[in-house]
Amino acid sequence: DAGVIQSPRHEVTEMGQEVTLRCKPISGHDYLFWYRQTMMRGLELLIYFNNNVPIDDSGMPEDRFSAKMPNASFSTLKIQPSEPRDSAVYFCASSLGPYSGNTIYFGEGSWLTVV
């Protein structure tokens, strides 16, 4: 069974450009999470969805960040305009009802470098 699939794996972009990160959750999972990992701040939860609906976006750092989930099999995290401090590894994760203690599975991450 395929895991959480993220693209691109690596992206280098110039400051001011728009960045779109993509995620395909595990089929059947109804929860989707976006995390950001940096040396300074560790792993931070940015936003999570349940049944395609954003539930908690309190971790989204600024209005430059937006996330959508148009259907159960696809989500995007967009940064516009990007800044060097956005450089990080962005993880997408999915789960089948984490409230029941089900495991949250992570994708391999998207490494973003903004120069």
Place this chain on the structure above:
Amino acid sequence: AQTVTQSQPEMSVQEAETVTLSCTYDTSENNYYLFWYKQPPSRQMILVIRQEAYKQQNATENRFSVNFQKAAKSFSLKISDSQLGDTAMYFCALFTGNTGKLIFGQGTTLQVKP
């Protein structure tokens, strides 16, 4: 507020020996779950072990086991017979039902030496 604290930034162990990684947490919830994730240099997040707070019995997965002390809010990971492939960063994580969030500690970098 929920918090997870890992007080050991770095640890090392000789191959075949046993090592214990510490984790403490804080939550006012009764229904919660605890996890240890492994992150090798590839950066992939891999689940190592999980523990339901309502279960008294400590979870085990092959060479990995936990010491769950609910009253002390402590959740340590023991790795027995350490292998070179265990070299990675290990994250302790807490999930609570009321927040719907999986919160991570700062991580402990473990190096297994030959």
